[in-house]
Amino acid sequence: MSVAAGPAVVSQPTVQQPRAFGHLLGDILTQRILLSAGDHDAGSMAPPSVGRTDEWLERRPARFETDADGRRWMVIDYQIVNVAPTLTRIALPALTLTSASGATLQVAEWPLSIGPMTQVDAFDAGDLQLMRPDRQAPALPTAPLRRQASFALGLLLLTLLSWAGWWRWRNWHESARLPFARAWRQMRRLDPPNADTSADAWLCLHRALNETAGHVVHAGSLPSLFARAPYLQPLRTQLEQFYQQSTERFFTPAPALAPYPLRGLCRALYRAEQRHQR
Known part of the structure; x- marks a missing residue:
C-alpha cells in the first residue's frame, strides 16, 4: 500500500x-x-x-x-x-x-x-558643448634639462679639444725628437714626384738611419742597426734594397737609376718607430 x-x-x-x-x-x-x-x-x-x-x-x-x-x-x-x-x-x-x-x-x-551616463544632446551654451578638445598635457620645465645638456656638450667639446691638442702636441714632439719622425716631416715638404729622386730626400733618410743606429750605417753594418732597433727587422728587405740603390746613386759614375719608392720606405720606418715608442 x-x-x-x-x-x-x-x-x-x-x-x-x-x-x-x-x-x-x-x-x-x-x-x-x-x-x-x-x-x-x-x-x-x-x-x-x-x-x-x-x-x-x-x-x-x-x-x-x-x-x-x-x-x-x-x-x-x-x-x-x-x-x-x-x-x-x-x-x-x-x-x-x-x-x-x-x-x-x-x-x-x-x-x-x-538612466544614461550623460545627456545625448549637449546644451550648446557657454562651455557646455557636445565635444571638447583633448586636454593638453602640462609642459615640463625644460630649463634644467637644457642646462644639463649644455654642460654635457661643453664637457664633450672640452674633451675633444683636449684630445686634439694632445694629438697635435704628441706628433710635434715626436717630429722634433724621433729620427724617422723628423725625416718623414721633411719628406712631406717635398713634392711627391721629386721625393723619390731628390738627393736631399736620400740624405735625410740616411741621417735618420745613422741617428737610430748611433753610427754611420751602410749595407754591411745593417745587422748592428737591427740589433739596436729590432723593431725595424720586418723592413730588412726594403732597407737592403735602399742601400743598394744608394750605393749606385752616389758612388757609381753615370748610374742607370731604377725607380725606388723612397717616400713609402720613409713612411714605413716612421710608423714602425711610432709603434715602438707606444
Whole structure:
C-alpha cells in the first residue's frame, strides 16, 4: 500500500528589493530573499544560475547570510552591464526557487529604471558643448634639462679639444725628437714626384738611419742597426734594397737609376718607430 505524495508547497517569500530608480552603468543591485522565519522554513534552496539574464543585467553567484534574529537569507547581486541611451525601464527577473524537500518559492520580477551616463544632446551654451578638445598635457620645465645638456656638450667639446691638442702636441714632439719622425716631416715638404729622386730626400733618410743606429750605417753594418732597433727587422728587405740603390746613386759614375719608392720606405720606418715608442 502506497501513500500518494502531497502537492508541492508554493509560497511568496519576503523579499528586500533594491531601490527602483537612479541606477547607471556598472551599479550593483542587491536582492535579498528570506528563506526561513518562525515556523516557515524553506529548507536548502538551490541558487539560480549565474550570467547574463538579459541585455541589461548580469547575475552574480548567490550567497547565504544569517541575520541577528537567526533568519536565513539568499542574497543575489545583479550588475548593470549595458548603457541606456535614455531613461529605460527594466526589471529584475522573476525566480522560482525549489528546495530538496519540494518547497517552492516564487519571487516576482521587480521593475526599476536605469538612466544614461550623460545627456545625448549637449546644451550648446557657454562651455557646455557636445565635444571638447583633448586636454593638453602640462609642459615640463625644460630649463634644467637644457642646462644639463649644455654642460654635457661643453664637457664633450672640452674633451675633444683636449684630445686634439694632445694629438697635435704628441706628433710635434715626436717630429722634433724621433729620427724617422723628423725625416718623414721633411719628406712631406717635398713634392711627391721629386721625393723619390731628390738627393736631399736620400740624405735625410740616411741621417735618420745613422741617428737610430748611433753610427754611420751602410749595407754591411745593417745587422748592428737591427740589433739596436729590432723593431725595424720586418723592413730588412726594403732597407737592403735602399742601400743598394744608394750605393749606385752616389758612388757609381753615370748610374742607370731604377725607380725606388723612397717616400713609402720613409713612411714605413716612421710608423714602425711610432709603434715602438707606444
